[in-house]
Amino acid sequence: MRPVAEMPIDVAGAVRVLFADIDDTLTNEGRLPAVAYDALERLSAAGIAVAPITGRPAGWCDMIARMWPVAGVVGENGAFYFSYDEEARRMRRSFAIDDATRAADRERLKAVRARILAEVPGAAISADQLYREADLAIDFCEDVAPLPDSEVDRIKHIFEEEGAVAKVSSIHVNGWYGAYDKLTMSRRFASDILGVDLDAEKDRIVFVGDSPNDAPMFGFFPNACGVANVLDFVGRIDAEPAYVASKKGGHGFVEVANRILEARSA
Known part of the structure; x- marks a missing residue:
């Protein structure tokens, strides 16, 4: 760089x-x-x-x-x-992705949400989740105490183990279904x-x-x-x-x- x-x-x-x-x-x-x-x-x-x-x-x-x-x-x-x-x-x-598939994917993400909250203490659902159309956003430092990198990586791996795509931003791990x-x-x-x-x-x-x-x-x-x-x-x-x-x-x-x-x- x-x-x-x-x-x-x-x-x-x-x-x-x-x-x-x-x-x-x-x-x-x-x-x-x-x-x-x-x-x-x-x-x-x-x-x-x-x-x-x-x-x-x-x-x-x-x-x-x-x-x-x-x-x-x-x-x-x-x-x-x-x-x-x-x-x-x-x-x-x-x-x-079309409306029907997005709706189905949101249902699939509910299980991922429950698993992350159970397995990663300190993680939380992003405060802006209510306004989302397609993905699940997990907060690891915006409105919660910052999680260590190992726990952020764990969140990403859970998404991937559940068949979702996951990306890490500076504040959230975002997961979704779709290419x-x-x-x-x-x-x-x-x-x-x-x-x-x-x-x-x-x-x-x-x-x-x-x-x-x-x-x-x-x-x-x-x-x-x-x-x-x-x-x-x-x-x-x-x-x-x-x-x-x-x-x-x-x-x-x-x-x-x-x-x-x-x-x-x-």
């Missing part, structure tokens, strides 16, 4: 799309700093399409798609994308909403993230960036970003945004 400041001017200046995780990438200690929101505004005003790619729930994503200066949002680790059409006053929603992730739905979102072929244009797209569930995006985008707290996961992440900011969370995101915007103006 090289410093963000070393991203070549021609590379940074060619960026046309920016994807970013939310928790601990746009936020710091659970809050969205004004400078990070301002960076989203500046990127959008410069003609760069911005989209959060997050593990957060459908309820949150509906609000983000409507109210933030973004082209859309991919939520629940790739379960769907939402994009608000301001001219038509209509929310465009696309899901990886999708952040990258698969980002590809659909880019094609449907932005008219961008992710595979053909990946050199001109930057993803910014911070944790193991961002690995598919880090591995795919050659100019992916991590905020400084990604360094906490060295050795526990399947793919690392090409560049890393010097600051954590939203302040690190601002570093990336500034590098791109300064390169465009240069």
Whole structure:
């Protein structure tokens, strides 16, 4: 991982799309700093399409798609994308899995939920679970005392033993049934909403993230960036970003945004 400041001017200046995780990438200690929101505004005003790619729930994503200066949002680790059409006053929603299958999968996840709570003392159901469409989120440090890495790994293994996909973020272990992730739905979102072929244009797209569930995006985008707290996961992440900011969370995101915007103006 090289410093963000070393991203070549021609590379940074060619960026046309920016994807970013939310928790601990746009936020710091659970809050969205004004400078990070301002960076989203500046990127959008410069003609760069911005989209959060997050593990957060459908309820949150509906609000983000409507109210933030973004082209859309991919939520629940790739379960769907939402994009608000301001001219038509209509929310465009696309899901990886149909309604009936999602409902059946939620029933299957009830058994996983019971097993995790019984076998991993201190783990809890995420406070935002009520607003989710497709996955089960287990809190290991957001609203509970932080669990050791061994217990976080145990939660992930229980999901996998039950046949589910599981990804670790900076605050939750998310588990679901279905062959999708952040990258698969980002590809659909880019094609449907932005008219961008992710595979053909990946050199001109930057993803910014911070944790193991961002690995598919880090591995795919050659100019992916991590905020400084990604360094906490060295050795526990399947793919690392090409560049890393010097600051954590939203302040690190601002570093990336500034590098791109300064390169465009240069």
